[in-house]
Amino acid sequence: MVAQVSSSASSPHRYVIIGNGVAGNQAAEGLRERDPDGLITIITNSRMLFYNRYLLPQLFRAHQDWRALLAYPPGHYEKHRIRVLRDCWVTAVDSRKRQVMLAHNEAISYDTLLVATGGRPYLPEELVECRHLIHPFGTYEHALAVRKALPENGSVVMLGGDMIGLDLARTLLDLSYRVILVTHENTFWPHQPVGEERSKFLAILQKMGLEVVDGDAMGGVVAIEKGAAGLPERRVRFRQGGDIYGDIVMSFYGLSPLVEFMMKSGTDIERGLLVGTNLRTSDPHIYAAGDVCQIWSEKDNVYRFYYGHRNVRAMGAVAALNMTGGNEHFSTTQDEALFQNEQGHIDSPFWAYD
Amino acid sequence: MNTTDIQIALCGSAGDGTIAAGDILRNAVAAMGYRVICFDVYPPEIRGFGKCISRVRITKEQTYALKRQSDLLVSLDDSHAIPHAGEVRTDGAIVYESKPVAHCPEGSHMSGHILPGQIPYGIPLRELAEKATGGARSRNLVVLGVIAGLLGFSPVPFQKIIEKKFAKQGAGVVSRNLAGFQSGYEAGQNTFKLDNVFCVPMESVPAAGKVVMLSGNAAVVQGCMDAELNTFFGYPITPATTIMERLATAMPKRGRRLLQTEDEISAIAATIGAGYTGSRAATATSGPGLALMAEMLGLATMAEIPCVVFVSQRGGPSTGMPTKTEQSDLNAALYGSPGDSQRIVIAPTNVEGCYRCAGKAFEMAEKYQTPVIVLLDLYLSNRYETVTLVASGPPFNLNANKPLRRLEAGEQYHRFAMTEDGVSPRAVPGDAGCMHVVTGLEHNTLGRPNDSDENHTAMSHKRHSKLQGALQHPDFTVTKRIGHSGRVKVGILAWGSTFGECLEAMFMAHAEGISCAAMKVVMLSPFPIDAVTQFMDDCDHVLVPEVNYEGQFAQLLQGLLARPVVRLSRVPGSPMPVELILGEIRRLAGAV
Numbered sequence: 001m002v003a004q005v006s007s008s009a010s011s012p013h014r015y016v017i018i019g020n021g022v023a024g025n026q027a028a029e030g031l032r033e034r035d036p037d038g039l040i041t042i043i044t045n046s047r048m049l050f051y052n053r054y055l056l057p058q059l060f061r062a063h064q065d066w067r068a069l070l071a072y073p074p075g076h077y078e079k080h081r082i083r084v085l086r087d088c089w090v091t092a093v094d095s096r097k098r099q100v101m102l103a104h105n106e107a108i109s110y111d112t113l114l115v116a117t118g119g120r121p122y123l124p125e126e127l128v129e130c131r132h133l134i135h136p137f138g139t140y141e142h143a144l145a146v147r148k149a150l151p152e153n154g155s156v157v158m159l160g161g162d163m164i165g166l167d168l169a170r171t172l173l174d175l176s177y178r179v180i181l182v183t184h185e186n187t188f189w190p191h192q193p194v195g196e197e198r199s200k201f202l203a204i205l206q207k208m209g210l211e212v213v214d215g216d217a218m219g220g221v222v223a224i225e226k227g228a229a230g231l232p233e234r235r236v237r238f239r240q241g242g243d244i245y246g247d248i249v250m251s252f253y254g255l256s257p258l259v260e261f262m263m264k265s266g267t268d269i270e271r272g273l274l275v276g277t278n279l280r281t282s283d284p285h286i287y288a289a290g291d292v293c294q295i296w297s298e299k300d301n302v303y304r305f306y307y308g309h310r311n312v313r314a315m316g317a318v319a320a321l322n323m324t325g326g327n328e329h330f331s332t333t334q335d336e337a338l339f340q341n342e343q344g345h346i347d348s349p350f351w352a353y354d
Numbered sequence: 355m356n357t358t359d360i361q362i363a364l365c366g367s368a369g370d371g372t373i374a375a376g377d378i379l380r381n382a383v384a385a386m387g388y389r390v391i392c393f394d395v396y397p398p399e400i401r402g403f404g405k406c407i408s409r410v411r412i413t414k415e416q417t418y419a420l421k422r423q424s425d426l427l428v429s430l431d432d433s434h435a436i437p438h439a440g441e442v443r444t445d446g447a448i449v450y451e452s453k454p455v456a457h458c459p460e461g462s463h464m465s466g467h468i469l470p471g472q473i474p475y476g477i478p479l480r481e482l483a484e485k486a487t488g489g490a491r492s493r494n495l496v497v498l499g500v501i502a503g504l505l506g507f508s509p510v511p512f513q514k515i516i517e518k519k520f521a522k523q524g525a526g527v528v529s530r531n532l533a534g535f536q537s538g539y540e541a542g543q544n545t546f547k548l549d550n551v552f553c554v555p556m557e558s559v560p561a562a563g564k565v566v567m568l569s570g571n572a573a574v575v576q577g578c579m580d581a582e583l584n585t586f587f588g589y590p591i592t593p594a595t596t597i598m599e600r601l602a603t604a605m606p607k608r609g610r611r612l613l614q615t616e617d618e619i620s621a622i623a624a625t626i627g628a629g630y631t632g633s634r635a636a637t638a639t640s641g642p643g644l645a646l647m648a649e650m651l652g653l654a655t656m657a658e659i660p661c662v663v664f665v666s667q668r669g670g671p672s673t674g675m676p677t678k679t680e681q682s683d684l685n686a687a688l689y690g691s692p693g694d695s696q697r698i699v700i701a702p703t704n705v706e707g708c709y710r711c712a713g714k715a716f717e718m719a720e721k722y723q724t725p726v727i728v729l730l731d732l733y734l735s736n737r738y739e740t741v742t743l744v745a746s747g748p749p750f751n752l753n754a755n756k757p758l759r760r761l762e763a764g765e766q767y768h769r770f771a772m773t774e775d776g777v778s779p780r781a782v783p784g785d786a787g788c789m790h791v792v793t794g795l796e797h798n799t800l801g802r803p804n805d806s807d808e809n810h811t812a813m814s815h816k817r818h819s820k821l822q823g824a825l826q827h828p829d830f831t832v833t834k835r836i837g838h839s840g841r842v843k844v845g846i847l848a849w850g851s852t853f854g855e856c857l858e859a860m861f862m863a864h865a866e867g868i869s870c871a872a873m874k875v876v877m878l879s880p881f882p883i884d885a886v887t888q889f890m891d892d893c894d895h896v897l898v899p900e901v902n903y904e905g906q907f908a909q910l911l912q913g914l915l916a917r918p919v920v921r922l923s924r925v926p927g928s929p930m931p932v933e934l935i936l937g938e939i940r941r942l943a944g945a946v
């Protein structure tokens with residue numbers, strides 16, 4: 001449906017999208033469909049084109065060149081005349097001048113801006129100092145580094161265990177690695193099972209083969225150190241003693257929205273960028289979609305996050321419609337509950353990718 | 355993948371050290387045993403503006419030309435490099451400054467021009483240089499380090515060349531440049547590699563001094579020195595200037611003479627004068643200088659005085675395009691003097707050929723007592739290639755002069771005596787009993803003016819017929835056929851630097867199953883009619899690629915042989931693109 005054309009060939013509308021993830025790409029496609037003449041620019045700090053991060057755990061089964069993970073071939077961007085500025089860090093947005101400031105001292109002008117920067121892995125304060133001893137897992141490069149560092153049948157101490165981590169854990173278990181899960185209140189993030197339900201899912205994890213250590217009961221992790229000679233590479237120390245060891249340590253405490261560069265833009269921010277269901281921020285020229293935004297929920301009377309591939313894609317589509325003059329509203333179609341599947345394993349709509 | 359074939363393009367502004375970085379790169383990889391072809395493009399201005407590009411093709415096996423697409427583009431100045439971003443192939447990479455100090459106007463940063471299929475490597479080049487050396491001047495060395503680190507080269511050959519190159523500037527400069535290189539090297543090594551540009555390590559490294567990296571002009575100089583050039587007179591002109599510059603360093607060390615004259619007329623006059631005295635003499639110039647030498651060259655033809663003129667062509671006419679290549683002085687070299695003044699014109703096709711043609715030019719000049727023009731062009735003069743040195747001494751005959759017979763008592767010396775091969779025994783001033791007259795006027799065998807019709811006809815015939823001997827000149831490749839033998843669909847006939855591109859195109863056509871062969875014509879005057887006719891007879895179609903507008907070589911062929919040829923004449927100011935030649939081959943072969 002190409003309902004609206006908002007720019008002309010002589011003065012094309014400048015759409016700038018910060019973020020080359022699910023939301024940004026969905027929006028770019030929608031924008032092109034609605035505005036054949038518009039100038040569409042995606043800005044990303046990644047060197048790679050948009051690739052499927054949901055598939056990263058599969059790299060442990062068989063090595064794949066990153067090109068095999070690309071969501072679209074490079075020709076897609078050329079065909080749709082979508083300019084992608086890679087390896088570019090956005091440091092600020094000047095909403096008065098309508099410019100996106102880049103770390104390399106260039107300002108990119110926009111008529112309408114979409115912020116789709118997603119989130120970064122959250123790390124509790126007490127672990128920030130030990131960050132260099134923790135293997136991150138957000139990119140293809142990270143996945144290869146983990147694969148390299150992990151000896152055959154080696155052990156991973158998984159701190160937190162959000163759904164991104166648990167997805168990796170189930171693959172690693174399948175491949176005969178040991179996974180020691182240190183629980184935290186963000187275990188199962190973005191799901192928040194409590195009480196008996198949480199215990200039930202923890203028990204399922206144990207049945208699946210995870211070794212579950214109750215992090216809270218041990219007073220929480222206080223430090224990560226290099227293992228002593230003859231012991232595995234890493235030692236995880238708890239406030240109340242009882243250290244555990246693993247070949248590598250990974251942290252999965254959920255994601256926190258990437259909004260720092262928006263701080264001086266004048267748009268309303270709580271934890272994420274605040275938007276209405278039309279995904280417009282408090283600035284009429286700025287929209288937000290994906291993990292970076294908190295959307296007003298009439299039902300809950302709060303701004304809330306909506307995670308999962310289906311939601312994020314829908315947000316990208318709605319943003320594109322509204323950026324080109326539409327009046328669409330985002331509503332979730334995705335189930336949000338954690339469940340036990342037919343094999344008796346935990347499962348989640350968060351893991352669905354379509 | 356067990357082969358290596360990568361091309362790196364370094365692009366910056368004059369003063370960025372782009373060409374210097376390219377120079378270190380090519381020497382380092384040559385020291386590792388790779389074959390290298392490089393071509394630098396720089397502006398006519400000295401510093402501060404103008405684009406410099408150094409392209410380096412690195413291969414395991416010998417290749418003949420640069421590729422149209424580079425695998426890696428390194429930008430030291432985005433304003434110049436951005437127009438070249440499209441030259442990088444898919445999955446190739448672009449290295450650029452990620453932290454420029456100055457504000458970049460919108461659209462002026464490289465990141466906005468990298469195509470989706472290319473890999474961006476934004477590296478804080480200036481910051482790395484400043485951290486390592488306290489200043490940004492060694493940014494070009496940082497870049498070099500990034501390239502070496504990214505491609506997994508050993509840093510040692512680079513370090514050795516940096517030490518040697520900057521030794522004269524003192525230990526401080528050497529250590530700063532080494533530190534700059536090292537910081538870039540670490541950045542390159544730590545860059546997560548997303549491109550697919552790979553260099554397979556060479557199994558064996560050539561023995562020191564066996565393989566050298568030479569530019570066309572440097573090879574000419576080496577040829578001159580090995581042929582024991584004794585006197586050189588010249589007036590600077592791009593792209594021939596470096597011949598004189600290098601000779602100015604080399605000749606005095608061996609007790610030989612070089613003089614920069616006030617202009618080209620003076621240079622050729624002095625060269626001919628030196629030749630007359632028996633000194634082995636040469637000059638070097640470009641198209642505009644050749645025009646000024648035209649009259650004097652006629653004198654050398656008429657007076658049968660050996661002299662060698664190296665002509666490195668550039669875009670013309672007139673001042674034209676001093677820093678752009680062209681092959682448009684062929685007609686001037688062949689016919690550019692009044693009167694029936696045929697001379698020998700030879701044109702090497704690669705750097706090794708520059709060496710051989712330079713040395714052989716002196717042999718021919720002396721053997722046939724005539725001016726010899728060696729036609730180079732900017733692309734060949736400035737292009738660097740790895741050249742394998744011959745094990746034995748220089749392959750030149752230094753006694754090519756026709757020996758003087760002892761004169762009988764009372765016998766008069768006939769400087770221009772009629773002989774079977776047209777070459778008269780030559781005496782030089784001071785040879786006892788050989789006094790003779792030398793003049794630009796038509797003369798008899800004694801050298802005395804004589805304008806009778808019989809004499810002028812006989813002398814004209816002598817001056818022309820003696821040159822025919824050059825077609826069988828010993829150990830000289832007059833023409834060479836490469837590629838499929840026997841009958842072929844497409845034959846490529848080419849001369850000078852364009853032949854390398856023709857070979858590349860021919861091998862690509864072979865890979866596509868197209869039957870084709872190529873012939874290089876090194877001797878353009880006298881023209882090897884028989885060999886070329888035979889080649890043309892074997893070809894369904896004859897393609898003649900050349901970098902000039904008029905198709906001067908094609909005209910020459912058609913004038914001499916009256917055969918149809920397909921012209922591919924272009925004047926882009928740069929070498930003929932291989933793809934263009936390949937496209938024509940395909941079209942003629944009916945493959946498209």
Ligand SMILES: Cc1cc2nc3c(=O)[nH]c(=O)nc-3n(C[C@H](O)[C@H](O)[C@H](O)COP(=O)(O)OP(=O)(O)OC[C@H]3O[C@@H](n4cnc5c(N)ncnc54)[C@H](O)[C@@H]3O)c2cc1C
Nearest residue numbers: 019020021022023044045090117118138290291308309350
């Ligand atoms: C390994 C892994 C596995 C995951 N698995 C699942 C899963 O199974 N199910 C699920 O629902 N979700 C999963 N997620 C989360 C999922 O990626 C997000 O929910 C979804 O991709 C969010 O899309 P987005 O477009 O909002 O942001 P993202 O996909 O995170 O994209 C954000 C983009 O913004 C760019 N960016 C950020 N800051 C800047 C800046 N300052 N300047 C320039 N560019 C910037 C980033 O480079 C990136 O291109 C996973 C995440 C990871 C890392």
